[in-house]
Amino acid sequence: MPFDFNLISVDPAGARLGRISTDHGAVDTPAFMPVGTQGTVKTMSSRDLREAGASIILANTYHLYLRPGEKIIEEAGGIHRFMSWDGPVLTDSGGFQVLSLADLTRIGDDGVEFKSHLDGSTHFLTPERVVEIQLSIGSDVMMVLDHCASYPCDHPAAAEAAARTALWARRSASVGGTRIVRGGCERVLFGIVQGSVYPDLRERSCREITALDFPGYAIGGLSVGEPKAETLEMVELTARCLPAERPRYLMGVGFPEDIVEGVARGVDLFDCVLPTRNARNGTVFTSEGKLVLKNAVYARDFRPLDSRCGCETCRTYSRAYLRHLFNTGEMLGPRLATIHSLYFYLHLLEEMRQVIREQRFERWREEFYRRYGRSGTKIVSRP
């Protein structure tokens, strides 16, 4: 089945229900993509991911290119076979690494020069080369190489990054178009909108990118340090400029409340390291807010992490036990915490799909905040 996006319904509030079809299966949207940068969602097996409710995962072109190298993944039969994940895979282009590895990069209109964070070797990546690498990796959704500007970023610099992103989008699409059939599977290329926090730049970027007719569009360069109100304003504005019949992907977002607000503004796809990274570092997300496992209050708290959760961790283990695992440095701790937080995220999205289907997203959102807290960062009730 070729790539397709079917917009099923739109809630009166603006939230969208849809379905993405790929040769590796379907993704009901709005959806959250667990981040598996190096071809693994840290601590999670493929079966764990399925049981947590994942339908699509994200991997990173830059990291896989450095290690093990895209040729090895190609020899293995592609990323799906290599990591034994038969669902859809989206690969990020490495555009974010332009920002996160800023000390090791030099950027020009031709492309980006990376100094490998592993061995210091230098690599020059062009937008064309990044598409070719992703074709070798075998992802279902490829992202164009973009220039993700830092924050704060003045207007001229943001304009330059957005213009470069548009130039690179054209060059990316010139490799084989925006839909490429390879190995019996259709691979699609998503464009990325930039423009920092400047409405005029966001609008211009939208026009330039959508002119290239990508099968999907990402909103990039947000949640890089700007105030939340600005993030939401940019999401809202950008979503309005994007074609309704194509999926919209808000890159790198976010906290549960950020995702709820993104869905409310018509976003279909999200990814973020927060549920996995924070879990490994001892903080999990629950229906009542975040829970910092290492805190002493949980030493004798024998309740599950989240009484409303049905994950393996919550069905089997207590807060006190998880705290013990973290305090002793046992590796089961990060694993059980990751299982929980991903389950929580993925089921939060499932819940949102349900209420959009039933046209009651707005009321549900109020209920969510009553339980979770407006700030979304409160410590859950003490024992």
Place this chain on the structure above:
RNA sequence: UCCUGAGUAGCUCAAUCGGUAGAGCAUCCGGCUGUUAACCGGAGGGUUGUAGGUUCAAGUCCUACCUCAGGAG
């Protein structure tokens, strides 16, 4: 009983010629947004075994005692 060595933060140890006590771990608390992250940051915590002495000044030098370890008998 004698000889030698050692007693400093909860633990393991630093501290120059005598100059006004630090670190790692542990504890407690934060942070983490397209992963350079099982990571990073902060805080609390001391009558330096006890009692004297020398000195402007003692964790440091001297005396006695206490405790521990090793050795001798």
